[in-house]
Amino acid sequence: MARYFRPLIVSLVFAAAAAQPARAQQRDTQTYLKNNPQLFATMAEVVVKPSAYTVRVKCDNKDAALGTVVAPGGWILTKASELKGDVTTCVLKDGRSFEAKTVGVQDDYDLAMLKIDTWNLPVAEWRTSSEDQVGSWVVTPGLAKEPIGIGVLSVAKRPMPLGGFLGVQMEPAERGVLVKVVQAGTAAEKAGVKANDIVVAIDTEPITNTEAMMDLLSGHKPGDEVTIQVMREGQRMDLKAKLGKRPASGSGRGDFQNAMGSPLSSRRSGFPVILQHDTVLKPADCGGPLVDVDGKVIGINIARAGRTESYAIPSESVQPLLIDMILGKYPPGAGEAKKPRAPIDKLKAAEVALEKAKADKVAANAAADKRIAAAEEAVKKAKDEVAAEDKKDQEKKKEEEKKSPEKK
Amino acid sequence: MTKRSLLAASLMTGLLLTGGTRALAESTPLTKVPANLEEIKALQKKVQEVTKRVIPAVVGVQVGMAWGSGVIVSEDGYVLTAGHVSGKPGQDVQIYLADGKVVKGKTLGNDRTVDSGMIKIIDDGSYPYVPMGDSTKLEKGQWCVSLGHPGGYNRKRTPVLRLGRVIDNKSSLIQTDCTLVGGDSGGPLFDLDGNVIGIHSRIGGLISFNIHVPVSTFSDNWESLVYYDRKPIKLALAFEKVGDRMKVLKVEKDSPEEKAGLMPKDYFAKLDGHDISTQDDIDAILKKKKAGDEVDVEVIRGAERLTLKLTLSTAKN
Numbered sequence: 001m002a003r004y005f006r007p008l009i010v011s012l013v014f015a016a017a018a019a020q021p022a023r024a025q026q027r028d029t030q031t032y033l034k035n036n037p038q039l040f041a042t043m044a045e046v047v048v049k050p051s052a053y054t055v056r057v058k059c060d061n062k063d064a065a066l067g068t069v070v071a072p073g074g075w076i077l078t079k080a081s082e083l084k085g086d087v088t089t090c091v092l093k094d095g096r097s098f099e100a101k102t103v104g105v106q107d108d109y110d111l112a113m114l115k116i117d118t119w120n121l122p123v124a125e126w127r128t129s130s131e132d133q134v135g136s137w138v139v140t141p142g143l144a145k146e147p148i149g150i151g152v153l154s155v156a157k158r159p160m161p162l163g164g165f166l167g168v169q170m171e172p173a174e175r176g177v178l179v180k181v182v183q184a185g186t187a188a189e190k191a192g193v194k195a196n197d198i199v200v201a202i203d204t205e206p207i208t209n210t211e212a213m214m215d216l217l218s219g220h221k222p223g224d225e226v227t228i229q230v231m232r233e234g235q236r237m238d239l240k241a242k243l244g245k246r247p248a249s250g251s252g253r254g255d256f257q258n259a260m261g262s263p264l265s266s267r268r269s270g271f272p273v274i275l276q277h278d279t280v281l282k283p284a285d286c287g288g289p290l291v292d293v294d295g296k297v298i299g300i301n302i303a304r305a306g307r308t309e310s311y312a313i314p315s316e317s318v319q320p321l322l323i324d325m326i327l328g329k330y331p332p333g334a335g336e337a338k339k340p341r342a343p344i345d346k347l348k349a350a351e352v353a354l355e356k357a358k359a360d361k362v363a364a365n366a367a368a369d370k371r372i373a374a375a376e377e378a379v380k381k382a383k384d385e386v387a388a389e390d391k392k393d394q395e396k397k398k399e400e401e402k403k404s405p406e407k408k
Numbered sequence: 409m410t411k412r413s414l415l416a417a418s419l420m421t422g423l424l425l426t427g428g429t430r431a432l433a434e435s436t437p438l439t440k441v442p443a444n445l446e447e448i449k450a451l452q453k454k455v456q457e458v459t460k461r462v463i464p465a466v467v468g469v470q471v472g473m474a475w476g477s478g479v480i481v482s483e484d485g486y487v488l489t490a491g492h493v494s495g496k497p498g499q500d501v502q503i504y505l506a507d508g509k510v511v512k513g514k515t516l517g518n519d520r521t522v523d524s525g526m527i528k529i530i531d532d533g534s535y536p537y538v539p540m541g542d543s544t545k546l547e548k549g550q551w552c553v554s555l556g557h558p559g560g561y562n563r564k565r566t567p568v569l570r571l572g573r574v575i576d577n578k579s580s581l582i583q584t585d586c587t588l589v590g591g592d593s594g595g596p597l598f599d600l601d602g603n604v605i606g607i608h609s610r611i612g613g614l615i616s617f618n619i620h621v622p623v624s625t626f627s628d629n630w631e632s633l634v635y636y637d638r639k640p641i642k643l644a645l646a647f648e649k650v651g652d653r654m655k656v657l658k659v660e661k662d663s664p665e666e667k668a669g670l671m672p673k674d675y676f677a678k679l680d681g682h683d684i685s686t687q688d689d690i691d692a693i694l695k696k697k698k699a700g701d702e703v704d705v706e707v708i709r710g711a712e713r714l715t716l717k718l719t720l721s722t723a724k725n
Contacts, residue, residue: 039442214563293445307611
C-alpha cells in the first residue's frame with residue numbers, strides 16, 4: 001500500500017532560521033514549553049522510589065541506556081541493541097558502579113538481562129498498563145531527583161508488527177480493490193501487478209475492500225511470499241509477490257523529518273506490542289522504567305522512534321519474560337549483542353546523517369555571514385570614528401596656528 | 409451551511425461541553441504549570457476527557473498518493489485541513505474516519521498564504537464533529553493537545569495524541585511544542601475545552617518548532633474557502649475617505665447601486681447593520697455575501713439619514 005505522506009512543508013531554510021534564536025526569545029520559549037523546570041520540579045515526588053531502582057548502563061564508559069532493577073540479587077533489565085562495546089557497567093543512584101554480565105537477550109522485544117554483583121537493591125514496582133487511557137501522564141525517571149522526561153500516552157497499547165509492503169495505491173472497487181498506481185521498484189511491480197488490476201484475493205483470502213487488504217498485509221513480514229489474485233480485463237491472474245519492508249516512517253523524506261530535533265534509536269520498530277507516548281527521549285535514555293503519576297512501572301522505554309513518538313514495552317508483556325531471562329533461557333548468541341546492523345539500516349542512518357550535515361552547514365554559513373557582516377560594520381564604524389578624530393585634530397591644529405603664527 | 413449557523417451550532421456545543429468542567433477551568437488557569445500532585449492529576453483528567461470526546465472527529469485524508477490529516481467541524485461533513493494537503497479545489501479525496509470507515513470527499517478552496525484548506529465529505533451522513541474556537545484569544549503557555557496521523561493514516565492506530573503548550577500566537581501562525589511530523593498536516597490542535605484552535609502546518613529544526621494555522625483564519629474566511637469559485641462581491645462605487653467616514657464620489661451608471669438610489673456625496677453610515685469607517689469595514693462585510701443578497705445601506709445625505717435597499721453583485725471587470 002502506498003504510504004507516502006504529504007509532508008509538513010519543511011525547508012532547510014526554515015531549519016537554518018530556527019538554529020539561532022535570540023537569547024531573550026530562547027528564555028521566553030523555556031517558560032512556555034511543556035517540559036519546563038516547574039513541571040520537572042513538581043514531578044520529582046513521582047520518581048522518588050522509581051529513581052532508586054533505575055540504573056545508568058554504560059558501555060566502554062559511555063552512556064548507552066538506562067536499566068531497571070527487576071529482581072533481588074542484582075538483576076537489571078535494559079535495551080539489548082544499545083549494548084555495544086566490550087565492558088558494560090551499571091551505575092546506581094547512590095553512585096556505586098558495577099561491572100555487568102549480559103545473561104539473556106530477548107530479540108523480539110530488544111530486551112537484555114544484566115547481572116551485577118550486589119544485593120539489597122530496591123526493585124521495580126509494576127502495574128499492568130491495560131488500565132491506562134490515552135492522555136495519562138508518563139514519567140521517565142533517571143538517577144537524579146527530577147525525572148529525565150515527561151509526556152503523555154499517545155496511543156493505547158497496540159501490536160506493532162513489521163507488516164509486509166506491496167507498493168500499490170489502492171482505491172475501493174465494486175468487488176475487490178482497484179490498483180490505482182503501482183510504485184516503481186516495489187514487490188507489486190516485480191510481481192507484475194499493473195494499474196487498473198482489481199485485487200480479489202491474497203493467498204486464499206478473498207479481498208472485498210481496502211481495509212481487508214491493509215489488514216492482511218500488516219499481518220505479514222518483509223520477505224513473505226504471497227499470491228495476489230487479480231482480475232485484468234475480465235481475466236483472472238495469479239501473481240507471486242515477495243513482500244518488501246515498509247518504509248520506516250514513509251519515504252526517505254519522512255525519515256529525515258523524523259530525525260529533526262531529536263536523534264532516534266537504531267532499533268525502533270518491529271516490537272510485538274508497544275505503548276506509544278510523546279516524551280522526547282534520547283536514545284541513550286531508553287531501556288529504563290516508564291512510570292505513571294503514582295510512580296508505578298507501566299512499561300520499559302524501548303525506543304525513541306520518531307519526532308512525535310517514543311515506545312515502551314508494556315509491563316504485562318515484560319513480566320512473563322523475566323524469570324526465563326534470569327534462568328538463561330535466552331542466551332545471548334555469540335556476538336549477539338554486537339550483531340552488525342543490516343545494510344539497509346546503515347544506509348538509512350547514513351542518509352539521515354548526510355542531510356543533517358548539509359542542514360548544519362547551511363545554518364553555520366548563515367551564522368558566519370551574519371558575524372562577518374557585523375564585523376565589517378564594526379570596522380567601518382571604527383574607521384569613521386578614526387577619520388572623524390583625525391579631522392578634529394587637524395582642525396584644532398589649524399585653529400592654534402591661526403592664533404599664534406609666530407610660534408611656528 | 410452558512411458561517412453564521414455554523415458558529416451558532418459551535419457555540420451551543422461549546423456551552424454543552426464545557427458546562428461540566430467550568431468549575432475546574434476557573435480554579436486552574438489555562439496556562440498554569442501544575443505545582444503539586446493534585447494539580448497534575450486534575451490536568452491529566454482534563455486531557456483524558458477532552459481527547460476521548462474529540463477523537464471521533466479527527467480524520468485521515470488521502471489525496472492521490474499523499475496522506476495528511478483533517479478534522480470535521482460540521483455534522484454534514486465540512487473538514488478543515490492544510491492548504492498543502494487539499495491543494496487544488498475540486499479534487500476527489502478519501503476521508504478515513506477514526507472508527508475505520510472510509511468516505512468520499514471533494515476539496516474546496518484554500519489560502520496558501522496561511523496554509524488553510526477545506527474539504528467537504530460528499531457521502532451523505534451525520535458525522536461526529538467538533539466546535540471551532542477563537543484562536544485570537546490564546547495565551548502563551550496555554551495547554552493544548554494535538555491529534556493527527558503522523559506517518560500517514562494507520563488503521564491499527566487511533567489518532568495520535570500529543571500534549572503541549574502555546575509558545576507563540578500570531579495572526580498567521582501558532583507555535584506549540586506539540587511535536588508534529590509528516591502526515592500530521594491538516595490535523596487539529598485543540599484547547600482543553602475541546603475547541604479546534606489550529607490546524608497543523610509545518611515544522612522546523614528544533615523539537616519545539618511546530619507551526620499551526622490559526623483556526624480564526626478559517627472562520628473569518630469561511631465563505632471564500634467554501635465558495636471558492638464565486639467572484640468577489642464589489643460595490644459599483646468610487647469612495648473617498650473623509651475623516652471618519654467613507655464618502656461616495658461616483659456611482660456607476662445602470663448599476664444596482666444606482667438603482668438602489670445611491671448618489672455621489674452620500675456618506676456611508678452603515679452597511680448591513682454595521683458601522684462603516686473604512687474600506688476594510690466594507691470588505692469584511694462583502695466577504696461574507698454572495699451575488700443577489702439584499703442589504704440595507706444607511707447613508708447620510710446632507711442633513712438626512714436614508715436607508716436604501718441594495719442588491720449585491722459581483723465585479724464587472
